[in-house]
Amino acid sequence: MSLVADGVSAGYRGRRVLTDASLTVEAGETVGLRGPSGSGKSTLVRVLALLHAPETGHVILDGERITGTRHRVPASVRTRIGVLFQSPRASADPRLTLEQLIAEPLLAVRHPRDLIAGRVAELADRAGLTADLLARRPHAVSDGQLQRACLARALVHRPRHLLCDEATTMLDASTQALVASVIIGEQRATGMGVLVVSHDPALLERWADRVEDLTTVTRSH
Template sequence: MSLLKVEDLRVAFPGRGLRAKPVEVLHGVSLEVGAGETLGLVGESGSGKTTIGRAVLGLVRPSQGEIAFDGRDIARLRPRERRPLAKDIQVVFQDPYTSLNPSLTIGDILAEPLVVQGATARSARARVLKLLDQVGLPSDAAERLPREFSGGQRQRVASARAMAPAPKLIVCDEPVSALDLSTQEKVLDLFIDIQRSTGVAYLFISHDLSVVRHISHRVAVLYRGDLVETGPAAMVTSEPSHPYTQRLLLAAPVADPVLQRERREERRRLGAAA
């Protein structure tokens, strides 16, 4: 059985103006994430991929469809009913700095969700030190503030915070797009290591096919609110069948300037033919 199953998900936002009709941004999307699996959800800005993540997190209310987590429909739970799910569903946002309270030490940031769930101060402290070690940060990081860390280190802290309650699923919303390429690779490898050691599943949202290729087992491609292609990561990111996915692949930068120029020309040709 799938850990997360999204069926015919539709989301509409109010239009501008008093008489404007609602604008539907997701048009019946269906996808699944298995336990311990990474599903890469890829598409350009405005495709609706972040809206899917927000719907799974309960931050957006669907206008139609179901979101089943561990066999239970969670699409329309009230805030009080949804609160216990925080232990099992966590999130890592794009900007690691704005998602961390700048006035709290890293130790307090990591301990907070544990204390809320009833952990003692001693057990929370022990868990925090273990988490810091798991994400490759020294134990004295617990006494420091977020501003004392680099972007890559702050994303490690954000990952540790998401892992604190030992969730079953983490929604990763563009978690490496604000980082330089070398730091991106290190953080992606960290996500992979965490998954191997804990069995957590990821819904990994990105606009970059090369990023989702690195981390995903399967890839789903979203275009203007519709799912246009899905399949094993190796196949979708190397031999895509849909023209839009082909354009995404050609948009990914490569080190060879000649090949890069050829890819740009091919992308223009595909765009003109679409």
């Protein structure tokens, strides 16, 4: 199993920010990705997450070339990829409790309701979220607590691949360590491939099996 960007170019409103990027994340490995601000790292993550359509090139997921993005991709395909963004505030619906936030992806694909509570409780426990925290909405918790809920949400479908886009940048050291520990535990249990985008060379050195520089996996910017 692998997640591959094959010659991907992408941009926004006619402005290209990523040109001919090729990157592979194999099952069970952690790949670090670094590069200067504005070089297109987050755009590559969004393309790999099937959230943004490339202008050229394509994504290959477990040997299957993917066409389309978001709900144009079957749920059985798009749920193989989890993504954890830098800002939990920007990626969480402020109207939902943390419990509802974690359950939301399962409800969206009509997962059996009698199994949802157990999966949410399992992930909440692993992420260190108590019942009191699960009952709160995003405005009533810290960034670290909210990011832990977002991590549980990203793992709720048992994805084969997890994309982390500067996901620990806004967190204190103890929360960074917890997030990394949960991800590593899931990876060891399931063989999940992980892509870690970060500006922190020490984090990439500790966590990644290999580190790629975006300037070396793209033809030009």
